[in-house]
Amino acid sequence: MSKPGQRVLIALRKMIASGELAAGERIGEIATAELLQVSRTPVRIAFRTLEQEGLLVKSAGRGFTVRAVNANEIAGAVEVRGVLEGLAARLTAERGLAPSIKNALYECLQQGDHLFEKGYVVEDDLRLYHDLNMRFHQLIIEASDNPAITDALARNDHLPFASVSALAVDLNDLTREFRRFNFAHMQHHAIVDALVHGQGARAESLMREHANATLRYASIFSPTQLDPAGLKIIYRE
Known part of the structure; x- marks a missing residue:
């Protein structure tokens, strides 16, 4: 994975674990890319990885929601x-x-x-x-x-x-x-x-x-x- 991709993954894991991204909260590529000051490509890859790790759930529409974790x-x-x-x-x-x-x-x-x-x-x-x-x-x-x-x-x-x-x-x-x-x-x-x-x-x-x-x-x-x-x-x- 590219350096920007790793940085996005690390940042999002920390935000989810700390509660900064709350359970049930919807997150999208554009807003996340702007927040982390990267392009949409590493964000898109990070979202897929986090979905595989059980931290994100694909929404019925576009984007993902944060999975509740205890x-x-x-x-x-x-x-x-x-x-x-x-x-x-x-x-x-x-x-x-x-x-x-x-x-x-x-x-x-x-x-x-x-x-x-x-x-x-x-x-x-x-x-x-x-x-x-x-x-x-x-x-x-x-x-x-x-x-x-x-x-x-x-x-x-x-x-x-x-x-x-x-x-x-x-x-x-x-x-x-x-x-x-x-x-x-x-x-x-x-x-x-x-x-x-x-x-x-x-x-x-x-x-x-x-x-x-x-x-x-x-x-x-x-x-x-x-x-x-x-x-x-x-x-x-």
Whole structure:
């Protein structure tokens, strides 16, 4: 997806999660493009993606409406993803990493290390992290060699904020975003260590923890947020 498209997706996810775009509210291409100062093309693509993610519903007429989402629905979908990805990690560890998968995972770690070594992030860094994070998760799913996991994740990804690709960030607080994504990257290192050493149970536990970290540790990344448990803003790693 293009850089403008990623920016539109990130902005709309955050607006929906925070309630700035309320449940049931209709949104259209022209108004959204003007609001975000982009052309209609990235907005149109973003709307389709958000529909697939379960955040927008196509209106009877033209445009889309924001789907009503509650905290329990989000937490349940993320928990299911953690279980499925945890199973994939355990199977991968027990089967043993193929050299090509191991090298690709190490490459993801090296890219992340380079991204965070300067001690801060900018908007382009978050876009790059989004891509390498998706690649990291996909590698583990593929290495599990279990089509049922892939199919189950595909269905779960249609629930709001369940997909690993559903990344929402706060561009107004990049210091917090650095802490949050650097923490997630350190979890990647631990997961790869478990996979390389064939530690199935540890890999499964770490992967489940990784999926749920956003829900469980909201106060670490946003200590001043009034109600982190209420999931007023959701971020997907």
